[in-house]
Amino acid sequence: MATLKPPSSRPVPTGPPKAPLKADPTATIADTAVFQGTYPVTIGAGTIIHPRARFYAYQGPIVVGDGCIISEKAIIGAQPARSTESKEIATRLSYFVTVGPSSTIHPGAHIHSSVTIEALATIHQYAEIGSHSKICSGCEVPENGKVDEWVVVYGSGLGQRRKRAREANEPGPAVVIAAQVAQVPVPGPAPKGKVIEDARLMVLQKEREVLARMIVPAGAKKK
Amino acid sequence: MSRPFPYTYISCPCADTPVPDPARKRRSRGTPQKSPNPEQPNVDNEDKKPQEEENEDEEEEEQTFDPRSPRSNFSLYPPEQLLYCEDCHQIKCPRCITEEIVSWYCPNCLFETPSSMVRSDGNRCGRNCFNCPTCTAPLAVSTIENVTGNGSQQGPWVLSCGYCMWTTLDIGIKFDKPTNIRTQLQKMTDATATPSYDRSRQASRTFGDLKSPLSSYASIDEQSASREGSGEQSATNEDTIPTPDLGTDARFAALKSFYRTQISETSTSPGDPLGSDLGFSSPGALNRLMSLYASSSRLSGLYGGNKKQKSKPPVMREALTSSEGLRIAPDNGDADVIERLGSQECGWDGVASIEQRQDQSPDVRFADDLIPLPCLLRTKRAKRCKSCKHILVKPETKPQSTRFRIRLIALSYIPLPTLRPLALPSSSSMMSAPIPDLNSLPPLRPVHVLLTLKNHMFDPVRITLATPSVTPGRVASKVTVLSPQFDIGANSDVWDEALQNASAPVTGDPKLATLRGVPEAGKVWDKGRNWTTVVLEVVPGTLPGSEAEGGNEVTAKDGTLATQQDEDVLEIPVFVHMEWDAEAQLEQQNVGKASKPDDLVARELAYWMVLGVGRIQASL
Numbered sequence: 001m002a003t004l005k006p007p008s009s010r011p012v013p014t015g016p017p018k019a020p021l022k023a024d025p026t027a028t029i030a031d032t033a034v035f036q037g038t039y040p041v042t043i044g045a046g047t048i049i050h051p052r053a054r055f056y057a058y059q060g061p062i063v064v065g066d067g068c069i070i071s072e073k074a075i076i077g078a079q080p081a082r083s084t085e086s087k088e089i090a091t092r093l094s095y096f097v098t099v100g101p102s103s104t105i106h107p108g109a110h111i112h113s114s115v116t117i118e119a120l121a122t123i124h125q126y127a128e129i130g131s132h133s134k135i136c137s138g139c140e141v142p143e144n145g146k147v148d149e150w151v152v153v154y155g156s157g158l159g160q161r162r163k164r165a166r167e168a169n170e171p172g173p174a175v176v177i178a179a180q181v182a183q184v185p186v187p188g189p190a191p192k193g194k195v196i197e198d199a200r201l202m203v204l205q206k207e208r209e210v211l212a213r214m215i216v217p218a219g220a221k222k223k
Numbered sequence: 224m225s226r227p228f229p230y231t232y233i234s235c236p237c238a239d240t241p242v243p244d245p246a247r248k249r250r251s252r253g254t255p256q257k258s259p260n261p262e263q264p265n266v267d268n269e270d271k272k273p274q275e276e277e278n279e280d281e282e283e284e285e286q287t288f289d290p291r292s293p294r295s296n297f298s299l300y301p302p303e304q305l306l307y308c309e310d311c312h313q314i315k316c317p318r319c320i321t322e323e324i325v326s327w328y329c330p331n332c333l334f335e336t337p338s339s340m341v342r343s344d345g346n347r348c349g350r351n352c353f354n355c356p357t358c359t360a361p362l363a364v365s366t367i368e369n370v371t372g373n374g375s376q377q378g379p380w381v382l383s384c385g386y387c388m389w390t391t392l393d394i395g396i397k398f399d400k401p402t403n404i405r406t407q408l409q410k411m412t413d414a415t416a417t418p419s420y421d422r423s424r425q426a427s428r429t430f431g432d433l434k435s436p437l438s439s440y441a442s443i444d445e446q447s448a449s450r451e452g453s454g455e456q457s458a459t460n461e462d463t464i465p466t467p468d469l470g471t472d473a474r475f476a477a478l479k480s481f482y483r484t485q486i487s488e489t490s491t492s493p494g495d496p497l498g499s500d501l502g503f504s505s506p507g508a509l510n511r512l513m514s515l516y517a518s519s520s521r522l523s524g525l526y527g528g529n530k531k532q533k534s535k536p537p538v539m540r541e542a543l544t545s546s547e548g549l550r551i552a553p554d555n556g557d558a559d560v561i562e563r564l565g566s567q568e569c570g571w572d573g574v575a576s577i578e579q580r581q582d583q584s585p586d587v588r589f590a591d592d593l594i595p596l597p598c599l600l601r602t603k604r605a606k607r608c609k610s611c612k613h614i615l616v617k618p619e620t621k622p623q624s625t626r627f628r629i630r631l632i633a634l635s636y637i638p639l640p641t642l643r644p645l646a647l648p649s650s651s652s653m654m655s656a657p658i659p660d661l662n663s664l665p666p667l668r669p670v671h672v673l674l675t676l677k678n679h680m681f682d683p684v685r686i687t688l689a690t691p692s693v694t695p696g697r698v699a700s701k702v703t704v705l706s707p708q709f710d711i712g713a714n715s716d717v718w719d720e721a722l723q724n725a726s727a728p729v730t731g732d733p734k735l736a737t738l739r740g741v742p743e744a745g746k747v748w749d750k751g752r753n754w755t756t757v758v759l760e761v762v763p764g765t766l767p768g769s770e771a772e773g774g775n776e777v778t779a780k781d782g783t784l785a786t787q788q789d790e791d792v793l794e795i796p797v798f799v800h801m802e803w804d805a806e807a808q809l810e811q812q813n814v815g816k817a818s819k820p821d822d823l824v825a826r827e828l829a830y831w832m833v834l835g836v837g838r839i840q841a842s843l
Contacts, residue, residue: 154387161572172594174594196383
């Protein structure tokens with residue numbers, strides 16, 4: 001096993017500045033995750049950082065809330081720009097956010113809780129994504145763009161948007177008409193759309209538990 | 224011609240041969256032939272042109288194939304797309320085959336659907352395969368029991384999309400069972416007008432009406448439907464309480480039964496041409512209608528102007544109540560729709576797109592009204608020769624299998640042509656000249672191209688190539704095949720040859736081939752186990768109106784001189800004639816005999832192919 005590990009001490013004498021990392025002890029951070037920059041990076045409790053995820057805190061602090069999953073090769077923040085703005089731009093990920101592989105979140109984005117960002121999606125600067133939303137793979141949210149709560153962005157590029165069911169929805173007109181014609185009572189209200197989201201979050205919790213056991217944490221190599 | 228240069232196309236002879244004409248085939252069979260083989264007299268004939276008259280033969284055969292003629296577009300195919308009929312001994316293109324469906328299957332669950340089910344249930348999966356109405360991704364059946372706290376695998380079920388997170392809860396539908404979702408959904412979203420129907424009957428009827436309005440009813444169903452229609456009519460005449468609008472499919476069924484009763488009621492007299500029991504839909508009724516129009520007296524009688532006709536034909540009325548299928552637009556329907564369009568929660572994203580509405584009921588305007596649709600079925604098809612009905616391609620019936628029982632592709636019978644430019648070593652130095660750029664060939668400068676023919680048959684083949692010395696069309700390029708007659712070896716075992724000629728020098732190495740000197744007339748360029756390469760010398764012509772032509776004419780003024788589209792593409796028609804000795808087929812001649820050398824039958828095949836060499840430069 002030891003031979004399979006990458007060389008633990010790479011000579012990086014004049015490398016990029018390492019961002020001050022403030023991680024909760026229950027967070028699992030892979031040893032090959034990259035934290036660069038001058039501003040602090042905060043990682044919440046129970047969050048999983050996959051190997052080779054990159055955090056660039058050059059333009060402002062990065063805050064990742066509790067119970068998030070940051071997948072491989074995801075990039076949060078940006079490399080230092082040439083025209084350095086003096087203003088500090090904070091990037092925020094709230095609770096239970098899932099960031100897919102190779103997706104990019106530019107600085108200044110604010111991602112609310114329980115958002116799913118799929119693989120290869122791009123969130124541009126200052127975009128705001130409401131809670132329980134989903135950015136499907138390959139989609140983009142433009143600069144200063146705002147995605148409401150419980151909205152799915154799908155398709156390609158800026159994509160189309162769709163509102164997810166949150167409360168119990170009335171049966172559609174086709175169902176009502178059919179019930180009237182057949183003279184049977186209209187079927188009772190379906191469960192709230194929220195139950196689907198609850199189930200998803202439960203599955204996510206299980207996924208985090210398994211991942212925490214599988215990922216080699218950053219401190220393990222010291223042993 | 225979208226392929227990159229160089230390309231080769233093979234012309235299917237069917238473009239000039241009216242294939243499904245057995246009479247002509249018989250006639251051509253009767254013409255005397257020089258072919259030694261009595262059972263293939265028509266091979267030679269059909270390859271080229273159909274000859275109606277004997278005296279036309281000479282003239283027809285000399286006609287060259289013009290790759291630029293508009294008709295040739297329809298006969299040119301890449302070699303790998305062609306099939307070969309072993310009975311006709313002829314190349315078959317997608318236009319000279321017929322297709323028949325071997326099986327229907329659902330691409331999602333890979334279950335085969337019997338054709339009777341396809342006819343009755345429509346061309347959609349009858350199980351649990353649904354597509355998302357929003358994004359067309361397949362939907363999964365999932366339970367929501369672990370949240371609602373029911374027992375193991377009990378609770379209500381939903382269809383959910385893994386991509387856009389659409390679930391049937393969005394349209395307020397849940398299912399009680401994880402199986403037969405289609406029937407459950409059908410019951411929920413569509414019902415026929417009469418509640419007196421028993422459940423199973425209703426389901427089957429709505430299924431029948433759902434996707435196949437063209438399918439004919441079973442006779443019992445038909446009669447009962449018409450009877451019920453008439454009963455309904457009397458009932459609804461009494462009470463005029465507006466019944467709720469029917470669903471689209473139910474309304475279609477109601478209208479259908481209504482008009483059927485109308486036909487049977489209005490045409491009671493036995494002499495009436497619209498005679499009762501047939502109905503408009505039957506071909507018998509159509510015949511009667513046609514004869515009715517043919518005789519003028521009956522025609523005028525139909526319009527009520529004739530005195531012979533005693534009674535005016537009874538007038539058919541239209542549907543009057545909603546149970547008959549009438550639907551009146553709601554009073555403020557449009558206003559409602561507009562209001563909803565402009566409302567805050569709908570907006571642009573709430574309106575169903577054209578793609579989403581395509582397969583839905585025509586009333587659906589908003590994304591919330593979309594209903595999941597079962598997967599469309601796919602087919603496996605067998606292909607037959609149009610002229611002799613011989614099966615050319617037959618896939619395995621099972622949807623899981625990708626194998627073919629029969630697959631007669633043309634490349635196992637005709638040599639595969641490949642083309643590549645030849646870079647000649649320049650005479651002075653050992654440095655070989657650069658390979659000419661095929662996308663801009665300089666006019667009037669000779670180019671050598673190598674044409675390789677690779678034989679896939681197990682018999683050696685003699686090939687004769689013929690090409691017009693000047694290509695047809697306005698851009699006249701000169702073409703010379705340096706060795707028009709040559710042999711190609713049989714497609715023997717690769718290892719046999721390799722073991723026999725272990726000491727022989729390696730031929731066919733392309734690097735060596737480029738250094739083997741200048742192409743000579745009458746000499747094959749290179750030869751391998753089952754392939755032969757010959758050299759074509761091409762002198763590209765000048766484009767009309769280009770500088771090379773003299774430059775006196777002004778192209779802009781004279782529209783006809785301007786280069787037409789793709790006229791600068793250098794395409795060479797080549798006539799290929801191949802002869803080989805094949806083993807006689809057992810069922811035809813030598814039943815029971817052992818195969819001897821004298822069982823060999825000389826066969827021949829001839830066709831045109833087109834070599835796309837490149838594009839001619841406009842200027843020198």
